[in-house]
Amino acid sequence: MTYALNLINHPLIQHKLSLMRDESTSTGSFRKLLREISQMLAYEATRDLPIELVTIRTPLVEMSAPKIRGKKLCLVSILRAGNGMLDGMLDVLPAARVGHVGLYRDPQTLQAVEYYFKVPDDISARLVIVVDPMLATGNSAVAALDKLKAAGASTIKFVCLLAAPEGVATLQAAHPDVQITTAALDQGLNDHGYILPGLGDAGDRMFGTK
C-alpha cells in the first residue's frame, strides 16, 4: 500500500509559505517562518498517533485522560536545511530524540552524497519523522530513508515544506510505506533540479550562505 500524499492546505501555513517564497524575505524572517510552519506541520503529521486512556488525578477528581500510546519519537534532520524544520518540530515535540543525516546534492548528477550519519541506538523502537524542507528529485530523501532502514528504523514519516511531483513519485516508489506530509505540491523541476516556482535554495536562504 502507498500512502496518499498528506497535503496541508491550512491558510496560516499557505500565507507563511508565500512569505518564504518571496525573494525579498530576509534570512532572519525566512528562518522564523520555517520554524513556525514546522510547528504546524508537526501537529498535522502526528494527527494519527494512537492514544490510550490513563487514570490521573486533577486537583478535584480522578479521571481517565488521553495520552499518546505506542512508539516514542525520533526526529531525523537531513542536513543542512532540515535543521530549520527540526527547531519548529522540537518546539511541539520536545521529548523526541534526534538523529542527523548529512547529505548534499551533487549539482551535476543530482545524486545525494552522504557525509554524516548519527541516530539513536534504539531507533528501531521509535516512530521516525524525517524532516527536510525540499523534496525535489527525491534522491536525498530516498538515500536518507535507505540508511535509516538499514539502521533498523521501521516506522517512518517524511515531512517537508515543498514537494515536486517528481520527488513524490520517486520517494513513494522507493518507500511506499512512508507517509509524506507537505505544505505544497509545486509544478515541477527546472533543468538544474530546482523546484518551480519553489523558493530557491533552502539551505542558502536559511543560513545566508549565498
Ligand SMILES: O=P(O)(O)OC[C@H]1O[C@H](OP(=O)(O)OP(=O)(O)O)[C@H](O)[C@@H]1O
Ligand atoms: O530531492 P533532491 O533533489 O535530493 O533535493 C533536495 C535536497 O536538496 C537540498 O539540500 P542541499 O543538497 O542543497 O544541501 P543543504 O541542505 O546542505 O543546502 C534540500 O534540503 C534537500 O536535502
Ligand SMILES: O=c1cc[nH]c(=O)[nH]1
Ligand atoms: O528547489 C530546490 C531543490 C533542491 N534544494 C533546494 O534547496 N531547493
Ligand SMILES: [Mg+2]
Ligand atoms: Mg542547499
